[in-house]
Amino acid sequence: xxxxxxxxxxxxxxxxxxxxxxxxxxxxxxxxxxxxxxxxxxxxxxxxxxxxxxxxxxxxxxxxxxxxxxxxxxxxxxxxxxxxxxxxxxxxxxxxxxxxxxxxxxxxxxxxxxxxxxxxxxxxxxxxxxxxxxxxxxxxxxxxxxxxxxxxxxxxxxxxxxxxxxxxxxxxxxxxxxxxxxxxxxxxxxxxxxxxxxxxxxxxxxxxxxxxxxxxxxxxxxxxxxxxxxxxxxxxxxxxxxxxxxxxxxxxxxxxxxxxxxxxxxxxxxxxxxxxxxxxxxxxxxxxxxxxxxxxxxxxxxxxxxxxxxxxxxxxxxxxxxxxxxxxxxxxxxxxxxxxxxxxxxxxxxxxxxxxxxxxxxxxxxxxxxxxxxxxxxxxxxxxxxxxxxxxxxxxxxxxxxxxxxxxxxxxxxxxxxxxxxxxxxxxxxxxxxxxxxxxxxxxxxxxxxxxxxxx
Ligand code: UDX
Numbered sequence: 001x002x003x004x005x006x007x008x009x010x011x012x013x014x015x016x017x018x019x020x021x022x023x024x025x026x027x028x029x030x031x032x033x034x035x036x037x038x039x040x041x042x043x044x045x046x047x048x049x050x051x052x053x054x055x056x057x058x059x060x061x062x063x064x065x066x067x068x069x070x071x072x073x074x075x076x077x078x079x080x081x082x083x084x085x086x087x088x089x090x091x092x093x094x095x096x097x098x099x100x101x102x103x104x105x106x107x108x109x110x111x112x113x114x115x116x117x118x119x120x121x122x123x124x125x126x127x128x129x130x131x132x133x134x135x136x137x138x139x140x141x142x143x144x145x146x147x148x149x150x151x152x153x154x155x156x157x158x159x160x161x162x163x164x165x166x167x168x169x170x171x172x173x174x175x176x177x178x179x180x181x182x183x184x185x186x187x188x189x190x191x192x193x194x195x196x197x198x199x200x201x202x203x204x205x206x207x208x209x210x211x212x213x214x215x216x217x218x219x220x221x222x223x224x225x226x227x228x229x230x231x232x233x234x235x236x237x238x239x240x241x242x243x244x245x246x247x248x249x250x251x252x253x254x255x256x257x258x259x260x261x262x263x264x265x266x267x268x269x270x271x272x273x274x275x276x277x278x279x280x281x282x283x284x285x286x287x288x289x290x291x292x293x294x295x296x297x298x299x300x301x302x303x304x305x306x307x308x309x310x311x312x313x314x315x316x317x318x319x320x321x322x323x324x325x326x327x328x329x330x331x332x333x334x335x336x337x338x339x340x341x342x343x344x345x346x347x348x349x350x351x352x353x354x355x356x357x358x359x360x361x362x363x364x365x366x367x368x369x370x371x372x373x374x375x376x377x378x379x380x381x382x383x384x385x386x387x388x389x390x391x392x393x394x395x396x397x398x399x400x401x402x403x404x405x406x407x408x409x410x411x412x413x414x415x416x417x418x419x420x421x422x423x424x425x426x427x428x429x430x431x432x433x434x435x436x437x438x439x440x441x442x443x444x445x446x447x448x449x450x451x452x453x454x455x456x
Contacts (some may be wrong), residue, residue: 001027001189007081008032008123009088009106011070012039014050014161014280014347015123015154016087021058022165023085024068025198026190031077032070040070051346051373054162057200078113083187085152086134087123096287100130107137114138118147119180123154125226125285127292128219148180151218153225158279159344162201166191170212174221181215188213226292229285230303235270236277237309243273243450244316253450254432273450275404275430276313278341278352283307313449314352317430318359320447321400324426330364333423335398337391338405338431339371339378346373348381353404356430357382370394372409392417399424406431415442 006023010016011032020032034040039049046060062068071077078084088102103124110120120138122131131149138147151174156164171188175181190196192211197203214224243253253273261268277283286307290300318329325332341351348354360367361384368386369378370393378385388394391410395401395418403410410433419425419442426445427434439446 001186003027003029004083004183004187005029005081006031006083006085006187007074007077008085009074009110010034010086010102010124012036012043012049013087013089014158015156016085017043017048017050018052018055018156018161018165019085019087019123019154020068021055021062022162023187024062024065025058025166026188026196028067028187030062030068031081032068033072033074033077034070035072037072040072043070051344052161053159053344054198054201058162058198061199074109075113078110078118079115081118083119083121083183084110085121085123087154090124090126092284092287096291098127098130098284098288098291100126100133103130103134104137107134111138111140111142114142114146116146119183120147120149121184122149122151125153125281125288126222127226127288128222131218131222148175148177149218150175150177150180150184151221152184153221155225155228158347159342162198163204166196166198166201167194167204168211170214172214172216172221172224174216174218176217185213185215226285226289229282230289230306232270233277233282233286233310234302234306236272236282237306239271239273240276240313240449241309246450250451256450272432274313274406274432275317275352275356275449276310278350278355279347280341280349283310283350313430314355314359316449317356317402317404317428318363320428321360321402322363324428324445324447325399325424329360329400331366332399333366333368333397334360335388335394335396335401335422336360336367336369336385337371337394337401337403337410338407339369339374340405343405343407348374348377351405354378354381356402356404357385368394368396368398371405372407392421396421397423399426401427403427403429403431403433406433410434415439415444419443 006028008016008020011020012034020030024030048055048059088106090098093099153172173181173184194206246253257271260266261271290303321329339353340348357367368388370388370391376387378387391413429448432448436446
């Protein structure tokens, strides 16, 4: 593999940071560019703003080797790069459409500093039409073809992002220039050939075959990304609906998921019933996909119901607490365990825990919370939550304990101690994390999702 000079724009965000770290780790010379001077300074001194398994050793190693640096100087980085990854944010607008302002801003700046031929790689998740817009901005008033565009969507899961980068299930490359596609393919060569061992993270067993590379057109590449996230979300909403059916017939959703997952046509992943899907991507991408189409021609009924089912999980959890507290949670104290949208990350963007807390407040409950990584930051969102130093403090004198994020730390708590300290020992486990029989044996009233426990 030949080392390539690469710029990653949006280099301190989740996707940009992991992309820059990954590309430098496999031998490229990378500059991660961002407008946030403070984050750039922090990262240059080896401090990582995000909580992610294994990220610190990879960051320190690549800074020390000189292969990675962070900068706010877009112009000189771009001029020295052959390949430019765009990984800026594409948040949702209130109507569910995608806000492309960061992308168009970047394209406007790039237009002024593309001096020699470059491959522009779109990592950000954007609707198919966005690439036309980027191309139009980049060519506005400029002679000749100085660039090609390649769509290379990411499939990184927070908490597992580095492993997902180095050991992907597939690499998707969309574009119409063979030259550009082969440049990007060669950049990923060590990953494609699985010729890689990364110190500091869990390396999976080496597979005997190459990573599949799907070379396609730009629109198809982008729809592959949207459809993959929509499909994962659909599985989650599907299993949550089956969980509700289980509650009616007193079946156990964990057994049902296990039994279904052994069917090789179905598989086990994304069949965990619970609070639903949160985080910055699944819901946003699903809404964007729905908004991409003309609803007069294609109603996207199924996708809409996936979103509706997800919203329903919030009220269903609140109803379970009401059920355990004789209908009223007004002025009752609820201990909340877990604020992040899932375990293994410090990300609270679109966390369903936060939405449940909103509902609890609407019903007049008093909330005290604990999360292993999110502390007083919760006050910026909910000033009237009491953040606690430990899970025990969050449970103390509470009328109900509500598990909202599946942190493994919550498995090893002393539930006997928690039982003695609560005003009313009952648990709603929205992630089906605990063993219901153990909790019931300790004397808790316990409700999971999908009849995995009974309120004794
Ligand atoms: C997702 C996609 O998986 C990833 O490919 C894409 O690049 C970004 O969006 P991420 O948002 O990090 O990744 O989290 P993911 O692990 O997919 O979980 C999303 C949500 O679904 C979480 O709230 C999680 O708790 C929930 N979930 C997941 C379930 O409720 N049940 C499951 O079985 C799996």
